[in-house]
Amino acid sequence: MKGRNLTINSEAVALPVELIDTADLPDGGTLRLLRRGDDYSIRFRDNELMGNQVRHSEESLAILACQRLTDEASRILIGGLGMGFTLGAALKSLPSTASVTVSELVPAIVEWARGPLAHLFNDYLADARVSLEMGDVHDAIVNEKTGFDAILLDVDNGPDGLIHLANERLYCNWGLRAAHAALRPKGILAIWSAYPDEDFVARLESARFQVDEVNVAVLVDGEHASHIIWFATRLE
Secondary structure, three states: OOOOOOOOOOOOOOOOOEEEEEEEOOOOOEEEEEEEOOEEEEEEOOEEEEEOOEOHHHHHHHHHHHHOOOOOOOEEEEEOOOOOHHHHHHHHHOOOOOEEEEEEOOHHHHHHHHOOOHHHHOOHHHOOOEEEEEOOHHHHHHOOOOOEEEEEEOOOOOOOOOOOHHHHHHHOHHHHHHHHHHEEEEEEEEEEEOOOOHHHHHHHHHOOEEEEEEEEEEEEOOEEEEEEEEEEEEOO
């Protein structure tokens, strides 16, 4: 399975892997939080979902999206807390007048952010601009009335439901139309993926988005590869 596999530094390779905690997913399956030395990893089955050694593409998701915003009081929705890399990059890129809502489905992820992964989160969750909401980001999108300036999605391995089957609602035709409706004019829907998907780009365009596909260079299992970020701008 394609993914964002953790690159372990040479000193850590000889150290044992420690299971820190597990978290059950709503529709079955389990997340595992692992540690090897100073390296942390969140895994689902054999798939690396997040690792603190490989964060560039998750940070790029926020940085490049924020560069496209023009409103000093921008409202941002982030789907998925992860290890805080996207949230941290957004806070560093946004002015003090902006606001960021993080929608997280799994309570244990928040517990890890305030516990064993607190050193990665710094003071992000205490930032006055941040509002943390427990629940499915799909519901946050569908129920939005005011309009976001950007929606950042990094909730799965790509535009599918590998981790949480219901995530497919985000990427189907009517899910993309819901995202379009939840954005203000010229708002940005930014989506992280471990792999390209031409059919998904076509769905974005059919949902009245102008799509910019960006390849971000990464190291996967020690080899040069790239992750994909789609920046879809809502057309009038």
